[in-house]
Amino acid sequence: MxxxxxxxxxxxxxxxxxxxxxxxxxxxxxxxxxxxxxxxxxxxxxxxxxxxxxxxxxxxxxxxxxxxxxxxxxxxxxxxxxxxxxxxxxxxxxxxxxxxxxxxxxxxxxxxxxxxxxxxxxxFLHAPDIYMDKLAVGPGLPNDVVSLDATMEQNLKSLARAKKCDVGDLTVCMLDRDRHKELLKACRAAGARVMLIPDGDVSGVVAVSQPEAGVDMYVGWGGAPEGVLAAAALRCIGGQMYGRLIYEDDSQIERAKSMGITEPNRIFRLEEMAKGNxxxxxxxxxxxxxxxxxxxxxxxxxxxxxxxxxxxxxxxxxxxxxxxxxxxxxxxx
Structure with a gap:
């Protein structure tokens, strides 16, 4: 052909x-x-x-x-x-x-x-250069198996059920930052393993779709522009991703609105951050x-x-x- x-x-x-x-x-x-x-x-x-x-x-x-x-x-x-x-x-x-x-x-x-x-x-979502709360898992899982509105424990239990494994078999990747202390504590309290990375959350998100990387979930705050790049990769390679913008002041909310984001607290799905071909x-x-x-x-x-x-x-x-x-x-x- x-x-x-x-x-x-x-x-x-x-x-x-x-x-x-x-x-x-x-x-x-x-x-x-x-x-x-x-x-x-x-x-x-x-x-x-x-x-x-x-x-x-x-x-x-x-x-x-x-x-x-x-x-x-x-x-x-x-x-x-x-x-x-x-x-x-x-x-x-x-x-x-x-x-x-x-x-x-x-x-x-x-x-x-x-x-x-x-x-x-x-x-592409026109994301301002602010933080985005991110959550990503790999392909082949039920839709909405995890949620940004759920607790870390709830997400880990749901993901473990979907993967037919124990929470202790799961590895969660996140940036090694002080802002993630509570996330880290919750992951370990639930029994999950944690992979802390110094930088590079695009590759951290992409890792959930690469079996050889051994990453089951990516969580945490990182740059919103990097979130869009990661979403583009997942659209190609497979997986689920959710992102919610984090604002430090009203000026950032106004900045987001000027870029076409009319619902500041909306949770964006993978297909909303990177759509089409x-x-x-x-x-x-x-x-x-x-x-x-x-x-x-x-x-x-x-x-x-x-x-x-x-x-x-x-x-x-x-x-x-x-x-x-x-x-x-x-x-x-």
């Missing part, structure tokens, strides 16, 4: 997204272990922005580095892609985190990566459970990436071998 033009375009675009995350990861890898997280982030942002110029889309950044007056590149509302100025290409919403794990990169810690998600225009790509900067980090050698580097498409449910891992003698390092760093 010959694939349709749309299928070919989707497949080609998925690989183009990998090139974008590869560029960001290679640039950030110059700063691994050097103690300067801002320099690492800046390098990733600049490389990702320039790589977008070759992607055959008319894209708009809806989850990015901040507002126009806060970020020189990849700011919310910025037009990106080959057709950004001329028009005529497929319209797309873009969500990016050019370097998830800036502190991890600066310290040479595990699991830093460059991430990007793409959806049809209007496909979605793609997700990530490239490892430092090695973690999901991806190997950039491995540099004289004259080049290896990269390890993942790319997913919700239309097909396909997940591909891509290892790139980069020859800096052909494509100079200045192009990507």
């Amino acid at each position: 010959t694939p349709t033009d749309g299928q070919v375009t989707d497949r080609n675009l998925a690989l183009e997204l990998v090139r974008v995350t590869e560029a960001a990861a290679l640039a950030a890898s110059n700063w691994v272990g050097k103690g300067d997280k801002n320099a690492a982030d800046g390098a990733a942002v600049e490389a990702m922005r320039h790589a977008f110029d070759t992607v055959a889309i008319d894209g708009t950044v809806v989850i990015g580095e901040g507002e126009m007056d806060e970020a020189p590149m990849l700011y919310i509302g910025e037009k990106v892609g080959l057709y950004a100025k001329s028009g005529g290409g497929p319209l797309a919403d873009i969500a990016v985190d050019p370097l998830e794990g800036t502190s991890l990169t600066a310290k040479g810690g595990p699991n830093a990566m460059a991430t990007i998600a793409l959806a049809e225009k209007g496909g 979605v793609m997700f790509a990530a490239t490892g900067v430092t090695t973690g459970p999901m991806l190997k980090g950039v491995r540099r050698f004289g004259g080049g580097a290896f990269t390890h990436s993942i790319v997913m498409r919700s239309k097909s449910g396909t997940v591909r891992y891509v290892e790139g071998h980069h020859n800096f003698n052909v494509k100079p390092v200045s192009f990507i760093a």
Whole structure:
């Protein structure tokens, strides 16, 4: 069977997204272990922005580095892609985190990566840069097996019943933060095991859908933009996710309303955070459970990436071998 033009375009675009995350990861890898997280982030942002110029889309950044007056590149509302100025290409919403794990990169810690998600225009929740209370579980479970309105004990018991196991067999992943002390205490009181991670809650959420990661549930507060990126990945790979925005003051509520969120306390489901046809790509900067980090050698580097498409449910891992003698390092760093 010959694939349709749309299928070919989707497949080609998925690989183009990998090139974008590869560029960001290679640039950030110059700063691994050097103690300067801002320099690492800046390098990733600049490389990702320039790589977008070759992607055959008319894209708009809806989850990015901040507002126009806060970020020189990849700011919310910025037009990106080959057709950004001329028009005529497929319209797309873009969500990016050019370097998830800036502190991890600066310290040479595990699991830093460059991430990007793409959806049809209007496909992503326009989440402000505030906290989101997140709850995620993997695929193959009854609908609404867990809830943000339930207690930790109730959710663990419900998940254990659905998985036909004991609560003591479950592993819950969360960021290692003081704000999660009560969650941590409740998990341990219920008998569950806990995996505390220093940073990187996109990969933490995605882990619930990867059996080899050994994570049954992800919980806790993290960045709302990262929540949308994680939702995009789960739309492709399978799972359930819920998110509720957390506001520190009235100005944040007004900010959310200005971005189209009319019900401030609403619990957003996975399909509301990332709807329609979605793609997700990530490239490892430092090695973690999901991806190997950039491995540099004289004259080049290896990269390890993942790319997913919700239309097909396909997940591909891509290892790139980069020859800096052909494509100079200045192009990507």
